[in-house]
Amino acid sequence: MDQLKLPSYLEQSDAVRDRFERMKKRPVTLQVKNLNKEFDTPQGKVTALKNINFETYKREFVCVIGPSGCGKSTLIRILAGLETQSSGEVLLDGEAVSGPGPDRGMVFQGYTLFPWLSVKDNVMFGLEMSGHSKAASEEQAFQWIDLVGLGKFKNAYPHQLSGGMKQRVAIARALANQPRILLMDEPFGALDAQTRAKMQSYLHEIWKNIDITILFITHDLDEAVFLADRVLVLKANPGEVQEVIEVPVPHPRSPDQILQPEFLATRKRLEELIHPPEADTGINEDHLNMVRMVRVDNEVESVF
Amino acid sequence: MMMISKLFAVNTKLGGRQRLTMSVFSFVLPLLVWSLVSYVPFIWHPKVEIHSAGDVSYFKQGLLIDREIFDREVETAISESKSVPEGKPANPVYLPAPHEVATALYTAFTTEPKRRSEKWLHESLWDSIQVIFWGFVISSLFGVPLGILAGTYDVFAKLFEPFIEFFRYLPAPAFGALAVAVLGIYDAPKIAIIFIGTFFQQVLVVSNTTRKLDPALLEAAMTLGAKKLTLLFRVVVPGIITHLYKDLRLLLGWAWTYLIVAELIGTSSGITWFITQQARYKNFDNVFAAIIIIGIIGLTTDLVLAAIGRKIFPWEKGLAKA
Ligand SMILES: Nc1ncnc2c1ncn2[C@@H]1O[C@H](COP(=O)(O)OP(=O)(O)OP(=O)(O)O)[C@@H](O)[C@H]1O
Numbered sequence: 001m002d003q004l005k006l007p008s009y010l011e012q013s014d015a016v017r018d019r020f021e022r023m024k025k026r027p028v029t030l031q032v033k034n035l036n037k038e039f040d041t042p043q044g045k046v047t048a049l050k051n052i053n054f055e056t057y058k059r060e061f062v063c064v065i066g067p068s069g070c071g072k073s074t075l076i077r078i079l080a081g082l083e084t085q086s087s088g089e090v091l092l093d094g095e096a097v098s099g100p101g102p103d104r105g106m107v108f109q110g111y112t113l114f115p116w117l118s119v120k121d122n123v124m125f126g127l128e129m130s131g132h133s134k135a136a137s138e139e140q141a142f143q144w145i146d147l148v149g150l151g152k153f154k155n156a157y158p159h160q161l162s163g164g165m166k167q168r169v170a171i172a173r174a175l176a177n178q179p180r181i182l183l184m185d186e187p188f189g190a191l192d193a194q195t196r197a198k199m200q201s202y203l204h205e206i207w208k209n210i211d212i213t214i215l216f217i218t219h220d221l222d223e224a225v226f227l228a229d230r231v232l233v234l235k236a237n238p239g240e241v242q243e244v245i246e247v248p249v250p251h252p253r254s255p256d257q258i259l260q261p262e263f264l265a266t267r268k269r270l271e272e273l274i275h276p277p278e279a280d281t282g283i284n285e286d287h288l289n290m291v292r293m294v295r296v297d298n299e300v301e302s303v304f
Numbered sequence: 305m306m307m308i309s310k311l312f313a314v315n316t317k318l319g320g321r322q323r324l325t326m327s328v329f330s331f332v333l334p335l336l337v338w339s340l341v342s343y344v345p346f347i348w349h350p351k352v353e354i355h356s357a358g359d360v361s362y363f364k365q366g367l368l369i370d371r372e373i374f375d376r377e378v379e380t381a382i383s384e385s386k387s388v389p390e391g392k393p394a395n396p397v398y399l400p401a402p403h404e405v406a407t408a409l410y411t412a413f414t415t416e417p418k419r420r421s422e423k424w425l426h427e428s429l430w431d432s433i434q435v436i437f438w439g440f441v442i443s444s445l446f447g448v449p450l451g452i453l454a455g456t457y458d459v460f461a462k463l464f465e466p467f468i469e470f471f472r473y474l475p476a477p478a479f480g481a482l483a484v485a486v487l488g489i490y491d492a493p494k495i496a497i498i499f500i501g502t503f504f505q506q507v508l509v510v511s512n513t514t515r516k517l518d519p520a521l522l523e524a525a526m527t528l529g530a531k532k533l534t535l536l537f538r539v540v541v542p543g544i545i546t547h548l549y550k551d552l553r554l555l556l557g558w559a560w561t562y563l564i565v566a567e568l569i570g571t572s573s574g575i576t577w578f579i580t581q582q583a584r585y586k587n588f589d590n591v592f593a594a595i596i597i598i599g600i601i602g603l604t605t606d607l608v609l610a611a612i613g614r615k616i617f618p619w620e621k622g623l624a625k626a
């Protein structure tokens with residue numbers, strides 16, 4: 001990849017630049033202001049998030065990426081209201097949020113479908129919570145189930161579904177409430193590469209067709225570049241915003257774009273931010289203490 | 305060799321046929337041991353059943369006598385050239401042979417009670433079942449909701465659990481005399497003993513089960529707009545119900561263990577009355593029959609409940625696998 005001459009990730013084609021300009025004129029859906037989060041642990045205070053500021057525009061797709069333990073889950077859990085910040089503000093359409101609510105949908109990495117409910121009843125759950133009648137909920141649920149392509153499975157129980165299908169139900173269940181923002185914490189992390197790629201395309205397709213803003217956490221660089229309008233890069237210890245990257249890859253996205261120069265350039269930049277080169281030379285606390293443990297007369301002397 | 309290593313593979317389920325074979329064995333093996341001890345004379349048989357007394361004055365036909373004494377009397381008789389007593393090796397009266405118990409299983413139901421006021425075996429059994437049923441139902445009526453509350457809300461956990469932890473160490477039978485004083489001598493104090501024996505464990509077991517519910521399910525429900533009581537009734541309760549059902553099956557087994565003490569309180573009644581009565585007459589085949597009947601009732605109830613569980617919780621099959 002290094003020998004390839006890549007453009008800068010900051011270079012945008014006219015169409016892309018135009019699109020970003022128009023996007024930034026849209027209303028702000030989610031605004032995060034000076035957000036801090038500290039955890040009290042037996043070892044003392046841990047700063048998980050420090051002075052996080054960013055905003056998402058209506059119908060934007062934002063990916064959050066960062067090394068393990070940088071506070072991605074903490075951030076999204078605060079946005080969902082499942083965790084409270086130590087200081088700072090989260091505004092949804094200009095109003096401060098507190099506690100979880102149906103205006104922010106959430107899809108978790110683990111499968112959190114209700115095992116005692118069929119696919120249909122899982123999707124109806126939120127609708128019934130918000131006071132829809134059974135009949136109305138059912139009708140809407142069917143639409144969402146069809147949207148994620150699981151019409152045939154509406155009466156199946158979660159344990160009868162594959163991992164990818166479960167996450168599609170989880171997406172339908174979150175979308176059925178018509179939230180203003182969909183929060184996703186590594187939703188495809190447990191899926192195999194092929195299913196994952198398919199799910200990314202599905203999600204993109206869904207996002208294009210309905211009125212939803214998406215905040216999507218991942219640690220997969222390709223996933224971030226493929227899906228996002230902008231990528232929020234966090235760094236660890238403490239979790240801070242390192243850079244917000246406008247992805248110069250034009251829309252509509254397709255898996256073939258993975259070899260385009262804009263894609264590769266963005267990916268390279270993310271790589272540099274997340275795995276900085278000095279990390280290899282600097283003090284590395286978790287290196288392996290390797291001792292040769294192969295007998296001298298082993299028939300395979302060296303694996304090379 | 306392959307077969308054997310397969311049979312003992314860790315964390316692997318046996319196939320359907322093997323499983324059935326093993327289940328049959330689990331009953332056949334104890335039965336086999338019992339039969340061996342009963343029918344093969346040289347294994348145990350510490351007694352001799354007298355057939356003819358000979359010239360030994362205190363021997364009577366049908367009498368069970370220690371083998372050593374019998375041998376001694378035989379020697380004496382031979383040396384004094386008197387008529388030699390005869391008999392065959394036998395087990396003590398408290399270990400009847402399988403076929404005797406099998407017969408008793410039938411005759412116990414068909415034998416008329418000795419006295420007018422006494423009950424048939426099936427009537428005694430029905431009494432026992434009612435005592436268990438009411439003791440368990442009343443306990444569950446309070447124990448299950450309290451357990452779920454304590455498992456869901458820390459306030460209730462801190463409020464209920466310390467006292468219950470203390471109380472569960474108090475042996476239920478110790479409340480027998482008190483229960484009779486308060487509730488009279490008939491079924492009420494017996495039901496109370498079953499209640500005391502079950503309730504306190506039940507609250508703790510149910511609260512523990514409730515706490516094991518995956519918190520991610522509660523979080524998911526909250527992001528979908530579920531609040532307070534809906535969380536409790538639409539997520540916590542259905543989320544634990546299959547485990548709760550299993551707990552209740554287990555606890556029902558414990559309730560049976562309190563039955564014998566409970567029925568000795570006040571006027572002795574039910575299956576316990578039958579057992580003590582028969583033991584007094586030294587009809588140990590009937591005693592064994594009664595004990596086996598309790599086992600059969602217990603196991604059958606559990607199997608029926610398990611089958612009902614599979615019917616009413618159609619999603620459970622997959623959970624067991626996962
Ligand atoms: N409940 C908690 N109590 C104490 N510390 C916590 C808690 N939750 C998270 N942390 C700490 O906060 C930091 C960020 O955790 P978080 O789970 O948000 O990271 P992450 O970016 O999602 O990591 P990963 O990529 O592995 O999912 C970590 O150092 C973690 O140890």
Ligand SMILES: [Mg+2]
Binds near residue numbers: 072073074
């Ligand atoms: Mg995480």
